Amino acid sequence: EQEQEPCDIEVRQVGEGETEELMAFLLVHYYREEPLTAGTSPPEPEAADKEFLLSNVPSGTCFMALQGGRIVAAVVAGPKDAHEPEHVAEEARKHAGGKWGRILHLLSAVESATDVCRRFNVPSSVHVHALGVDPQMRGRNLGARLMEAVAQRARDLGHLLVSVDCTSVYSARLVQRLGYQLVNTLRYVDHLDASGEQVIRPPPPHESVQTFVLHL
Numbered sequence: 001e002q003e004q005e006p007c008d009i010e011v012r013q014v015g016e017g018e019t020e021e022l023m024a025f026l027l028v029h030y031y032r033e034e035p036l037t038a039g040t041s042p043p044e045p046e047a048a049d050k051e052f053l054l055s056n057v058p059s060g061t062c063f064m065a066l067q068g069g070r071i072v073a074a075v076v077a078g079p080k081d082a083h084e085p086e087h088v089a090e091e092a093r094k095h096a097g098g099k100w101g102r103i104l105h106l107l108s109a110v111e112s113a114t115d116v117c118r119r120f121n122v123p124s125s126v127h128v129h130a131l132g133v134d135p136q137m138r139g140r141n142l143g144a145r146l147m148e149a150v151a152q153r154a155r156d157l158g159h160l161l162v163s164v165d166c167t168s169v170y171s172a173r174l175v176q177r178l179g180y181q182l183v184n185t186l187r188y189v190d191h192l193d194a195s196g197e198q199v200i201r202p203p204p205p206h207e208s209v210q211t212f213v214l215h216l
């Protein structure tokens with residue numbers, strides 16, 4: 001049974017002066033478990049990965065949940081347009097060889113296969129790059145509340161679509177409950193590099209990255 005939604009939680013936009021606190025939270029409660037990060041070595045995210053996530057904060061589409069002033073959940077999202085498949089492919093080439101390069105190798109394949117702006121004929125989409133909830137606070141609807149905050153802001157900014165590559169079974173189930181539409185599934189065992197090696201090896205129960213969209 002679902003635990004009661006805590007009423008002492010404040011959900012608000014991440015301010016530009018709060019990137020350090022946001023990253024401190026993500027390092028402990030997002031990156032350690034997120035299947036692409038957990039499924040590549042070394043365990044710690046590269047600087048370019050962290051810089052990329054934080055570069056989304058000025059867009060005003062990143063949110064956090066706080067309990068007594070402490071961050072207990074966060075979502076990182078930012079706008080993208082029809083050039084995104086070429087952009088991610090270029091980033092993947094630039095960072096080839098390291099952990100972030102392997103992650104981008106997969107994300108680039110996903111971006112090319114899904115191409116959501118062209119597919120749905122919209123000029124832009126707000127793409128959710130990271131969602132993390134403190135393990136002690138999971139199952140209390142915080143992930144859903146943050147996803148709803150992103151959708152509301154995206155709508156207010158005039159976007160017609162929210163998109164997300166769910167690398168975890170838990171985030172995939174969550175967005176399905178929110179009415180998101182499944183666009184594409186890429187199984188980790190099927191994503192190989194040039195020498196035929198599996199690029200990402202996440203721990204069970206994660207088996208695939210599933211892309212979903214919400215029409216606004």
Ligand code: ACO
Nearest residue numbers: 033034130131132133138139141143166167168170171174
């Ligand atoms: N491991 C085990 N159980 C989990 C996990 C998990 N990682 N996540 C959720 N659950 C359980 C909850 O405890 C709850 O159980 P209950 O029904 O017995 O109470 C049930 O699954 C439903 O939980 P939700 O409310 O849907 O999930 P919540 O919003 O609390 O957390 C989230 C989901 C944010 C994906 C969380 O698993 C997490 O922070 N994972 C680590 C980072 C990660 O992998 N993020 C998603 C990657 S994809 C992306 O970021 C776009």
